Amino acid sequence: MSHVCFYVPAHIIDHIAKNARQLGLDPEPAQRTAVADRAQRQSRNDSAAAAGFAALTPPRPGKGDRQIFDDENQWNVGVTLVRGEGDAAVAGANANAAYDGLGATRDFYRDILGRDSIDNAGLTLLGNVNYGVQYDNAFWDGTEMVFGNGDGVIFTDFTKDVDVCAHELTHGVTQYTAGLYYTDQPGAMNEAFSDIFGSCVDQMVHKVDAGEHNWLIGEEVMADQLYGEAIRSMAHPGTAYDNPVLGRDPQAADMSGYVPGGDPHVNSGIINRAFYLTAIELGTFPAARVWFNTLLNLWPNAQFADCAYICAEQARILARDGKVGRNAAQTVRAAFHEVGVV
Ligand SMILES: [Zn+2]
CATH class of the missing domain: 1.10.390.10 (Neutral Protease Domain 2)
Structure with a gap:
């Protein structure tokens, strides 16, 4: 059991949700994001409490291959598989960016640090794009990487910066190694x-x-x-x-x-x-x-x-x-x- 790690911290999303309207911006994307993040956080806390929160997660052996899903603007993950390991580029630029970002992160861990994927046992890397509607965030839910499209005014698509993917996957590495508590x-x-x-x-x-x-x-x-x-x-x-x-x-x-x-x-x-x-x-x-x-x-x-x-x-x-x-x-x-x- 692990907890969900959001890329944009709650204090930033809340600030946007509260102040966007008086700045002449649409507050709805940030408000929706805040609600969605809170619900995710809550369900994580409940299940973590029920499971007695084990910090360390057992490895799930695989080949470190990538699977990219298009969530088709639903608030669900794993909706449609659009690109697997070695497949040619697809029409969606963000699906390709997610594929490349997961690959760069995997390569960094393998080539520079000698680690085989997140769990050092070739864990399959799952990525999701087009999650939710104008979702102003990205997160790692303990199993997969999820990218929102952003609202296009404050935030762009979260696949645009490789920082996002590498930051989030590293929460996975930490979960499989030191297991640092999130407090x-x-x-x-x-x-x-x-x-x-x-x-x-x-x-x-x-x-x-x-x-x-x-x-x-x-x-x-x-x-x-x-x-x-x-x-x-x-x-x-x-x-x-x-x-x-x-x-x-x-x-x-x-x-x-x-x-x-x-x-x-x-x-x-x-x-x-x-x-x-x-x-x-x-x-x-x-x-x-x-x-x-x-x-x-x-x-x-x-x-x-x-x-x-x-x-x-x-x-x-x-x-x-x-x-x-x-x-x-x-x-x-x-x-x-x-x-x-x-
Ligand atoms: Zn983080």
């Missing part, structure tokens, strides 16, 4: 690891390294109304957006902004920035290897300080094996010191 510090790390490997996939696809990357999350799903804004900034958390439609980015950049028990999407800024600082020094893929080995060694209720300690330890082991620079452990410690964790 407080473990929750913030759960979110951060999704942004971290999401940004790595983005950099792989766009062929840029740490120094050239913009370190923005979700900038390509912003429609014209919000051109140039983003959902999060990993380099400068708290600066991704500030406008009447979305409100102001509340992310913490270091422990001085930490909100005890706060939204994982707010506190994740602290860990995101520690990764950014590591990647700037080590390069993105070496940093990704250090942080992935960290994820493999964390546990469901791990805290930020545990992450800092294990991350430095994994950096030292990789340095000893010649996989990263000799002083990688010091780089990691300096990064966690900079954000106030140690």
